[in-house]
Amino acid sequence: MGLVDKNLSLRNRGKMLVGVWEDEDALLSASQAIMDKGIHIHDVFTPYPVHGLDRIIGVKRSRLARVAFLCGLTGLSLMFLMIWYMYVKDWPVNVGNKPVRFSPSWIPVMFEGTILCTAYGMGIFFFLRSRMLHGIKNDLLDERQTDDRMIMTIETCEGMDEQGLINLMKEKGAVETREFHNGVQTVI
Amino acid sequence: MIHDSIIRERLVTGDKTAADVTRDISRPILNQPSSAWKIGFTLSLVFLGIFGVSLFWTVWTGIGVWNINKSVMWGWDITNFVFWVGIGHAGTLISAVLLLFRQKWRMSINRSAEAMTIFAVVCAAMFPVFHMGRVWVGYWALPLPNAFGSLWVNFNSPLLWDVFAISTYFTVSLLFWYIGMIPDIATIRDKVKTKTAKYWYNFFSMGWTGSTRSWARYELVSLILAGISTPLVLSVHTIVSADFATSVIPGWHTTIFPPYFVAGAIFSGFGMVATLLVVARKVMNYENYITIGHLEAMTKIIMVTGTLVGIAYLTEFFIAWYSVVEYEQYAFINRATGPYWWAYWSMMSCNLIAPQVFWFKWARTTPWFIFIMSIVVNVGMWFERFVIIVTSLHRDYLPSSWVMYSGSLTEVGLFLGTFGIFFTCFFLFAKFLPVINMSEVKTILRNRE
Numbered sequence: 161m162g163l164v165d166k167n168l169s170l171r172n173r174g175k176m177l178v179g180v181w182e183d184e185d186a187l188l189s190a191s192q193a194i195m196d197k198g199i200h201i202h203d204v205f206t207p208y209p210v211h212g213l214d215r216i217i218g219v220k221r222s223r224l225a226r227v228a229f230l231c232g233l234t235g236l237s238l239m240f241l242m243i244w245y246m247y248v249k250d251w252p253v254n255v256g257n258k259p260v261r262f263s264p265s266w267i268p269v270m271f272e273g274t275i276l277c278t279a280y281g282m283g284i285f286f287f288l289r290s291r292m293l294h295g296i297k298n299d300l301l302d303e304r305q306t307d308d309r310m311i312m313t314i315e316t317c318e319g320m321d322e323q324g325l326i327n328l329m330k331e332k333g334a335v336e337t338r339e340f341h342n343g344v345q346t347v348i
Numbered sequence: 349m350i351h352d353s354i355i356r357e358r359l360v361t362g363d364k365t366a367a368d369v370t371r372d373i374s375r376p377i378l379n380q381p382s383s384a385w386k387i388g389f390t391l392s393l394v395f396l397g398i399f400g401v402s403l404f405w406t407v408w409t410g411i412g413v414w415n416i417n418k419s420v421m422w423g424w425d426i427t428n429f430v431f432w433v434g435i436g437h438a439g440t441l442i443s444a445v446l447l448l449f450r451q452k453w454r455m456s457i458n459r460s461a462e463a464m465t466i467f468a469v470v471c472a473a474m475f476p477v478f479h480m481g482r483v484w485v486g487y488w489a490l491p492l493p494n495a496f497g498s499l500w501v502n503f504n505s506p507l508l509w510d511v512f513a514i515s516t517y518f519t520v521s522l523l524f525w526y527i528g529m530i531p532d533i534a535t536i537r538d539k540v541k542t543k544t545a546k547y548w549y550n551f552f553s554m555g556w557t558g559s560t561r562s563w564a565r566y567e568l569v570s571l572i573l574a575g576i577s578t579p580l581v582l583s584v585h586t587i588v589s590a591d592f593a594t595s596v597i598p599g600w601h602t603t604i605f606p607p608y609f610v611a612g613a614i615f616s617g618f619g620m621v622a623t624l625l626v627v628a629r630k631v632m633n634y635e636n637y638i639t640i641g642h643l644e645a646m647t648k649i650i651m652v653t654g655t656l657v658g659i660a661y662l663t664e665f666f667i668a669w670y671s672v673v674e675y676e677q678y679a680f681i682n683r684a685t686g687p688y689w690w691a692y693w694s695m696m697s698c699n700l701i702a703p704q705v706f707w708f709k710w711a712r713t714t715p716w717f718i719f720i721m722s723i724v725v726n727v728g729m730w731f732e733r734f735v736i737i738v739t740s741l742h743r744d745y746l747p748s749s750w751v752m753y754s755g756s757l758t759e760v761g762l763f764l765g766t767f768g769i770f771f772t773c774f775f776l777f778a779k780f781l782p783v784i785n786m787s788e789v790k791t792i793l794r795n796r797e
Contacts, residue, residue, distance in 0.1 A: 168559055205558045207366060207535065208790040214564040222565045228572050246491060246500035255504070268509040268587055272516040275580045279520045279573060283527065286569045287554065290562045296555035298534075305558055306535040308366035308790075 167203060168291045170299040174315060175341045176202065177325060178301055179334040181310040184210045186333030191216045191312065193332055199325065205301065205311040224289070228282040235277025239270040301340065313340070359453055359792045362636035366790045369637075373532075373782045373789075374539055376632060381779055384631045389779075392771035399765020402758050403478065411481040413758045420741040420753035425475040426591075427733040428763050431616070432472035432770075433514070433588055434609075434729060437581050438617020439465025440521060443528070444577035447570065453645050455788040456637045459532075460628065461621050462525040463781075467773040468620070469518045471766040476510070478762075506590035513587040520580060524573045527566070530556050531787040585613045592736065598679035599740035602667065608660035612729060615653035615699070619725030622646050624774070626719040628783065637784050644712045650725060651706035657732070658700030675745070683739045687752065691735050698728020 170176075181187040187204070191213060194201055201217040204210070243266050247253070252260040287293065305311045312329070316322060326337050326348060338345045364372070376385070406413055416423040439461040446454035477486055488494075489511045491501045501508050534556035537549035556562065589609035592600040622643065629638040668676040683692045702724050705711045711721070743750050755763075777783070 165561060167561060168557070204560045206560065206563065207370075207558055208531075208787040209563040209567055210560070211791075214560050217560060219561050219564050222568050224565055224568050225572060228576075232576075242491065243503050247503060251500060263504070265504040268506075268583065268590075269503055269512045271583060272509075272512040272580075275520060275576050275583075276516045278576050279523055282569060282572060283523050286527070286565055290559075290565055292530075292554035292556065292562075294554055295551045298537075298550070298553070298555040298557050300538065300557060303538045306531070306538045306556070307370045 163285075163288050164291050165289050168299075170301070170313070170340075171343075174317075175339065177314045177316060177322060177329075178338040178340050178345065179312040179314075179329040180302065180336040180338070181312070181333060182308065182335050183333060184310065187310045187312070188212060188216065190329060190332030190334065193328060194312075194314070194325070197328070199314060199320070202313045202315050204313070205305045207304075207306050207308055207310070210310070222289075224282055224286055227285045228278050231281025231285075232274045232278035234281065235274040236270055238277070239273030240266070242273075243269060301345065357639075357641050359456070359639070359641065360637055360789060361639055364636060364793055366793065369786050369790050369793070370535055370539070372633070372637070373784050373786045374536055376779060377536055377782065378539060378541075382631070385775060385779065388771070389775040392768055392775055395765055395768025396772050397765075397768070398761050399768045402761030402765050403474075405758050406478060406762070407483060411479070413756060415753060415756040415759065417751055417753065419744045419749050419751045420738055422479075422737050422741065423753055424734075424755040424759040424763055425479045427730065427737050428766060429472050429475035429479075430588055430609075430733040430737075431730050432468045432475075432766065433585065434613035434616040434733075435620045435726075436465040436468035436472065436517075436521075436617065437585060437610075437613035438621050439463070439468075440517075440524075440577050440581040441614055441617065442621065443524065444574040444581065447574040448578060452792050453642055455792055456634075456639075456642055456784050457621060457625060457646075458788075459525075459528070459785045460624060460777075460783050461617075462521065462528065463774065463777045463783075464617075464620060464624065464770075465521050466518065466525060467770045467777075469514065469521065470773070471769050473514060473518070474762075474766060474769075476507075506587055506594050509587045510591060513584045517580060517584045520573070520577060524570075524577060527569060527573065528785065529781065530554060531558065531566070532782045532785065534558070535786055536782065581613075582610055585610045597740050598673075598675040599664075599683065599736065601676075602664060604660055604663055604667070608657065608664075611653050611656040611660065612699075612732060615650060615657055615703075616726055616729035618646050618650050618653065619722045619729065622650070622718055622722035623726065626715045626722070628778070630715070632778070632783065634784060637789060640713050640715070643715060643718050647706045647712040647718055647721075650721070651703045654699055654703030654725070658696075661696065661700065679740055679743070682743055683735060686739065686743070688735065688739045688742070691731050692739070695728055695731040695735050698724050699732060702728070 179190070181190065184206075187206075187210065191201060191204065195216060195218070204213055204217060206213070244262070248260050254260075301311050301313070302309055312334075314325065329337050337348055339348050360369075376382070381389075414423060414425065416425070439458075442454050442461040443458040446458070477483055480486055480489075489501065489508065530553060533549055534553035537546065537553045540546050540549055586606040586609070589605035593602060593605040595601060625638050625646075626643065629635050665680050668680040671677075683689075702721065705721065711717055738753050742753055
C-alpha cells in the first residue's frame with residue numbers, strides 16, 4: 161500500500177456518477193440507502209465535516225494516531241540522546257559535585273522535543289497521506305463543494321443499473337445528478 | 349435521531365445557511381478594505397514605526413539606553429515578554445482545551461484567538477532576544493557545535509528551557525492554526541476572481557477538496573494536535589514561571605508560580621480576545637457569529653481566572669508569613685506598602701476586584717462594558733508582571749544595592765511598538781484570511797443536541 165491515498169485523485173478513472181446535495185441529513189440517508197444496495201460510494205466531498213458519513217461509506221479509521229505516537233517517541237529519544245551526548249559524553253561539567261547523569265532538569269527540553277516531533281511528524285504524514293502539497297492542482301467537481309454543496313461520486317461498473325441509481329439519488333434529495341467521464345461533466 | 353435543541357441558545361443567530369456563512373466571512377477578503385480597516389492599519393503602522401525606531405536605537409547604542417541596572421536587571425523587557433506570552437496562551441486554550449471539552453462556542457472565536465497567539469508570541473520573543481544585548485550572537489542560546497571548547501548550552505537552566513518551550517510553542521501553534529485554516533483557504537480559493545489571489549489561495553489550500561477521507565483524517569489530526577497543545581501551553585507558562593521560581597530572589601522563589609502564572613495567562617489572554625472580538629464583531633458585522641452568548645462565556649472565564657489569580661496573590665502573602673522567612677515577609681510587605689505600592693494596588697484592583705463585576709448579568713452581556721473591562725484586565729496583568737519583577741529586584745539582600753527603576757523612553761517605545769507588530773499582523777490577517785472558522789461554524793448552524 162502506497163503512502164498517498166490514491167482514492168483522492170479523480171484522474172485516470174472510469175465513468176463516475178455524481179450527485180449533488182444541499183442538506184446533510186438527506187445526504188446521510190441517501191448514502192445509507194446506496195450502501196444498503198451494495199453499491200460502493202467512491203467519495204463524498206463536503207464543505208464541512210459531516211459526522212457519521214465516513215462510517216457509512218466505509219472509510220477506514222485513520223492510523224495517524226499511531227504515527228503521531230511513534231513520532232513522539234522518536235522526538236523523546238532524540239532529545240534524550242542529544243542532552244546525554246552534550247552533557248555526559250562530550251563535555252561533562254562539574255556543578256557542585258553533582259553526578260553527571262539523567263536528572264529531572266532534562267525533562268522540560270525532552271518534553272518540548274516530543275511535542276514538536278509529534279506535531280510535525282503527524283502533520284507531514286497527514287499531508288502526504290491526504291495527497292496535499294503546496295500548489296497542487298485540485299480535483300474539484302464543483303466550485304461550491306467548498307461552500308454549501310455536497311458532492312457524491314460513484315464509480316460505475318459493468319452491469320450497474322445507472323438509471324435506477326440516478327433515480328434513487330433524486331428520490332433521496334439530490335438536487336442535481338451528473339456524469340463525469342474523462343474530466344468532463346454532463347448533467348443527466 | 350437528531351433533534352434541534354429547544355433548550356440551548358443558538359450559537360449562530362440570524363438563521364444563516366452554509367452559503368450565508370461563506371458570503372459573510374469572506375466578504376472582507378473579496379471586497380476592497382473598509383475605511384475602518386484602513387484607519388486601523390495606518391495607526392498600527394505608526395506603532396510599528398515606533399517599534400522600529402526604538403529597536404534601532406537599542407541595537408545601535410546598546411542595552412544601556414534601557415534603565416535596567418545591576419539590581420533591576422529585568423525591567424520592562426521581561427515584563428512585556430511575560431505579558432505577551434500570557435496573552436498568547438488564550439488562543440491555544442480556546443482552540444485546544446475547549447475542543448477537548450467539546451465546547452462548540454469556541455468555533456466562532458478560535459481562529460482569531462489562534463492568530464492572536466502567534467502574533468503575541470512574536471511580540472514576546474522580541475524582548476528576551478534583544479535583552480541579550482548583542483543580538484547577533486543570539487544563536488548561542490541554541491545547542492550548536494561550536495569552537496568555544498565544546499561548551500554546550502546549560503540544560504539545567506529554565507532560561508534554556510524557555511528557548512525550547514517558546515520556539516516549540518510558536519511552531520506548533522502555527523501548524524495548528526494553518527491546518528485548521530486549510531479548508532477555509534480552499535473556500536476562498538474557489539471564490540476569488542483575480543489570478544494572483546487564485547494562485548496564492550490555491551498554493552496554501554494544498555489541493556483541498558473536502559473529501560470525506562480527508563475530513564476524517566483532518567478531524568483526527570485536529571484532535572491530536574489539541575491533545576498535545578494542551579500540555580504544551582501549560583508547560584510553556586510553567587517554564588516561564590520557572591524563570592523566576594527557580595531563583596533565590598524573595599517574592600520569586602515560590603512553588604505556587606506555575607499554576608498562578610497559567611491562570612494569569614488564561615485571564616489576560618481572554619482579556620485580549622474580548623478586546624479584539626468586541627470590536628471585530630461590530631466593525632466586520634459578525635454579530636450573528638460572535639454573539640452576546642460568546643462574550644458572556646468569555647467573561648465567565650475572565651471572572652474565574654481573575655479570582656484564581658487573586659487567590660494566588662493572597663496565598664503568596666499567607667505563605668510569606670507562615671514561612672517565617674524574613675526576606676519573604678519583607679518582599680511582600682514592601683510590595684503592598686513600599687515605593688511601588690501604586691503598581692501593586694493597580695494589579696490588585698484590576699485583576700482581583702474588577703472582574704467580580706461579572707457576577708452581574710448586565711456586565712456580562714453589555715459589549716462596551718466588556719470592552720472596557722478587557723482593557724482593565726490587560727492593564728492589571730501588565731502590572732502583575734511589573735510588580736513581580738521590579739519589586740522583588742529593587743530591594744536586594746544588601747541595602748547598599750537598593751535602587752529604584754522606571755522604564756526609559758526607549759523601553760516604553762518598544763512596548764508600545766509591540767502593539768504595532770501585533771495589530772499590523774492582525775489587520776493583515778483580517779484582510780487576507782477568514783477571521784471565523786467557516787467550515788466549523790457550518791456544522792453548528794442547526795442547533796443540534
